[in-house]
Amino acid sequence: MLFGALSILIVVILGPHFSIDVHAPTDASTTPVFDVGSVTPILNDYSGPLRNQAHFSPPQHFMNDPNGLFVDPAGTYHLYYQYNPTANVAGNQHWGHATSVDLLHWTIHPVAISPYNASALIFSGSAVIDANNTSGFFPNQSDGVVAIYTLHTTSSETQALAYSHDNGYTFTQYAQNPVLSANSSNFRDPKVFWHGPTSAWIMIVSFATDFVIAIYTSPDLKDWTHASNITHPGLVVPGAVSECPNLIPIPTLLNASLLLSPSNISPLPTYLLLVSLNPGAPLGGSITTYDPGLFNGTHFTPLTPFTTRLTDFAKDNYAAQFFDIPNTPLSSPPMSLSWASNWQYADFVPTSPTDNFRSAFSFPRMHYLANITPAGYDLVTLPVDLTPLYTTSTPLASNTSLGNSSLTLSFASLVPSRALTFTASLGHLPFNTTALSTTLNFTLLSSTTGESIRGGFFPGGGTTPGAFFLSRASTYGFSNPFYTKDFSATAPVSVASGNSGGTWSMQVVLDRSLVEVYLNGGQRVGTMVYFAEGEMDTLVVAARGVPKGVTVGVEIWGLKGIWDVEQDGEQSVRRDGWRGRDEGEWNGL
Numbered sequence: 001m002l003f004g005a006l007s008i009l010i011v012v013i014l015g016p017h018f019s020i021d022v023h024a025p026t027d028a029s030t031t032p033v034f035d036v037g038s039v040t041p042i043l044n045d046y047s048g049p050l051r052n053q054a055h056f057s058p059p060q061h062f063m064n065d066p067n068g069l070f071v072d073p074a075g076t077y078h079l080y081y082q083y084n085p086t087a088n089v090a091g092n093q094h095w096g097h098a099t100s101v102d103l104l105h106w107t108i109h110p111v112a113i114s115p116y117n118a119s120a121l122i123f124s125g126s127a128v129i130d131a132n133n134t135s136g137f138f139p140n141q142s143d144g145v146v147a148i149y150t151l152h153t154t155s156s157e158t159q160a161l162a163y164s165h166d167n168g169y170t171f172t173q174y175a176q177n178p179v180l181s182a183n184s185s186n187f188r189d190p191k192v193f194w195h196g197p198t199s200a201w202i203m204i205v206s207f208a209t210d211f212v213i214a215i216y217t218s219p220d221l222k223d224w225t226h227a228s229n230i231t232h233p234g235l236v237v238p239g240a241v242s243e244c245p246n247l248i249p250i251p252t253l254l255n256a257s258l259l260l261s262p263s264n265i266s267p268l269p270t271y272l273l274l275v276s277l278n279p280g281a282p283l284g285g286s287i288t289t290y291d292p293g294l295f296n297g298t299h300f301t302p303l304t305p306f307t308t309r310l311t312d313f314a315k316d317n318y319a320a321q322f323f324d325i326p327n328t329p330l331s332s333p334p335m336s337l338s339w340a341s342n343w344q345y346a347d348f349v350p351t352s353p354t355d356n357f358r359s360a361f362s363f364p365r366m367h368y369l370a371n372i373t374p375a376g377y378d379l380v381t382l383p384v385d386l387t388p389l390y391t392t393s394t395p396l397a398s399n400t401s402l403g404n405s406s407l408t409l410s411f412a413s414l415v416p417s418r419a420l421t422f423t424a425s426l427g428h429l430p431f432n433t434t435a436l437s438t439t440l441n442f443t444l445l446s447s448t449t450g451e452s453i454r455g456g457f458f459p460g461g462g463t464t465p466g467a468f469f470l471s472r473a474s475t476y477g478f479s480n481p482f483y484t485k486d487f488s489a490t491a492p493v494s495v496a497s498g499n500s501g502g503t504w505s506m507q508v509v510l511d512r513s514l515v516e517v518y519l520n521g522g523q524r525v526g527t528m529v530y531f532a533e534g535e536m537d538t539l540v541v542a543a544r545g546v547p548k549g550v551t552v553g554v555e556i557w558g559l560k561g562i563w564d565v566e567q568d569g570e571q572s573v574r575r576d577g578w579r580g581r582d583e584g585e586w587n588g589l
Contacts, residue, residue, distance in 0.1 A: 046563030048355035052511040053417035053561035057360040059108050062088050065319035066337040068127030072167050073143050077103055088358050089347045093121040103364040103384050105562050113162050113171050124189040125149030128324055135221045137163040146221050150188040157187045180224045189244045198297035208241035227298035233306050234289030237280025244319040246274040248334045256370035262331040271295040276319050278343050283484050285344030286318045292377035313489035314526040316340045333366035340514055340527055344482035350531050372523055382522040386421050391558035402552035406542035409556050417561035420510045424541050427551040429493050429502035436460035437545035444510055449534030451475045459493055466492030470526050477531030491519040
C-alpha cells in the first residue's frame with residue numbers, strides 16, 4: 001500500500017476552488033516507493049507569469065499524459081497524470097492525482113501510484129470502478145477502484161493493477177503483477193472499460209512500434225484473453241510509435257445542422273477510437289488521430305476506411321483520455337482532457353523559480369460526431385461550460401453590430417487572472433462566399449513588449465474559402481527550431497436553415513501561456529501554447545470588408561483564476577471531508 005488506509009488527511013484550501021491534500025502514511029516501512037519527491041505545492045506559487053489560470057497544471061515539476069480519468073459514485077471527477085515529482089523534465093514516472101466536483105476547480109492530492117524502484121516506472125493507463133467486485137479486491141464495497149497501467153522497465157512493458165478501497169486516493173499494487181505480458185518492450189497504455197452487452201471488461205492497448213491496437217477481454221480485470229487486433233489505424237510513420245489508445249461510445253447527430261439532443265442522436269451505438277502518434281505528426285512531433293466505428297465487445301469495425309483524421313489543427317494536443325462514467329446514456333457527449341504540449345519541445349519550454357513546472361492540460365472538452373465534411377463522421381469538440389468562471393454577470397465588452405470596425409479591451413485592471421474567453425460570429429453571409437474580402441480577426445497584445453497572438457478568418461479565403469489562421473510568431477519568450485509558429489485550418493461557412501444566409505463563429509479561450517480555438521461550434525479545434533516576455537493585457541477583435549447585410553457580433557468575458565488564494569479573507573482547511581475554518585493560524589505543512 002502506497003499510503004496507509006488509516007492515514008491522516010489534511011486538505012489545505014488555497015482558495016474557494018483549489019486545495020492541497022496530504023496523506024501521511026501510518027507505517028513508512030510498509031510503503032515501498034521510489035523517489036516520490038515533494039508533492040506539496042508552496043502556498044502562493046500559482047501566480048507566476050507562465051502559470052495558466054483557467055487550465056490544470058501540476059503543483060510543480062513535469063506532467064504529461066492524463067491517466068485514469070473516472071467519476072466516482074459521489075460525482076467527483078478523478079484525474080491522474082504522468083508525473084515526475086522531482087524534476088522539470090520527463091522521466092521518473094508516477095501517477096499524480098487531482099479531483100474536482102465541477103471539472104473547473106481542482107484539489108491536488110499526493111502522488112497516487114509510485115514505482116517500487118528506479119527500474120520499473122508507472123506509465124500511462126486507466127482506472128475503473130469495480131462495482132460488482134469482479135476482481136475480488138472489494139468483498140464489502142461497491143465503489144472499489146482499480147487502476148490498470150503499464151509497468152515500464154528498460155527491457156519490457158507489461159500491464160499491472162493497483163486497487164483502492166478509498167475512492168482512488170491511495171492504492172495497493174497487486175501482488176501478482178503483471179496481469180498481462182506480451183514479451184514486448186513497446187506494449188503500453190491500457191484503456192479499460194466495462195462493456196455491458198457482453199458483461200466483460202475490455203482493454204485496448206498499443207503495440208506501439210507495430211502500429212497495432214490489441215483488444216483483450218476479461219471477467220475479473222486479472223485474467224485477460226486476446227480478442228482481436230486493430231491494424232494500422234490513423235497515421236503510420238516509420239520510426240514513430242502509436243500509443244495512448246482510447247475507445248469510447250459517442251453520440252452521432254442524425255442532422256448535423258441541428259443541435260445535440262436525444263431526438264437528434266443516431267440509434268446506432270457508434271464508438272470513437274483515438275490513437276496518439278509520436279513523432280511523425282504532419283506539423284512535426286506528436287498528434288492524436290481518431291476514427292469512428294462499431295464495437296461488438298471483441299472487434300472494432302471502422303465506419304470508413306482508416307484515414308488521417310486529426311483531433312487538432314495546431315500542435316499542442318496529445319494523449320487525450322476520456323472520463324469513465326458508468327451507465328452514461330448514449331446521448332451524453334463523452335468528456336476528455338488532453339496534454340497541451342508536444343514532445344518536440346515539451347522538455348525545453350520556459351519555466352522559472354516562480355513557476356517551477358512544465359505543462360498544462362487542455363480545458364475539459366465534450367465531443368460528438370456529425371456528418372459535416374464529405375468524409376463524414378467528423379469529430380465535434382467543445383469546451384465544457386465556462387460560465388461558472390465568468391468574472392462578471394455581463395460581458396466585459398460586447399458589440400452585436402460591429403460591422404467594419406473593432407472592439408478593444410484593456411483588461412489588466414479588470415481580470416486579475418489575465419484569462420479571457422470570447423466569441424465572435426458572422427451572420428447572414430451569402431451562400432457563395434468566394435468573392436468576399438471579409439476578415440474577422442483577433443489579436444491578444446502585450447502593451448509593454450508589443451508581442452501578440454493572432455488569429456483570423458477569411459470567408460472568401462482566395463483559393464481556400466473558409467480559411468483560418470492562428471499564430472504565435474510574434475511572441476519571444478521561447479525559441480526552438482521545432483516550435484512551429486503558424487497554423488491554419490479550413491472551417492467553411494455553415495449554411496443556416498431557411499433563407500437567413502450562412503453563419504460562422506469562433507469561441508476562443510485565452511490564458512497566460514495557452515490558447516484554445518473552437519471554430520464553427522467545435523467543427524475544428526486548435527490548441528496552442530505560447531511564451532511571451534511581456535504580460536498580455538489587451539484584446540482586439542476586428543472585422544473588415546463586411547458587406548451590407550452581414551452581421552458581426554462579439555462578446556468578451558473575463559475568467560476567474562482556479563488558483564485563487566483567499567476564501568472570505570481567511571485560509572480555509574478541510575479535514576476528512578469536513579469543511580470549515582481552522583481554529584488558529586495556519587502555518588503551512
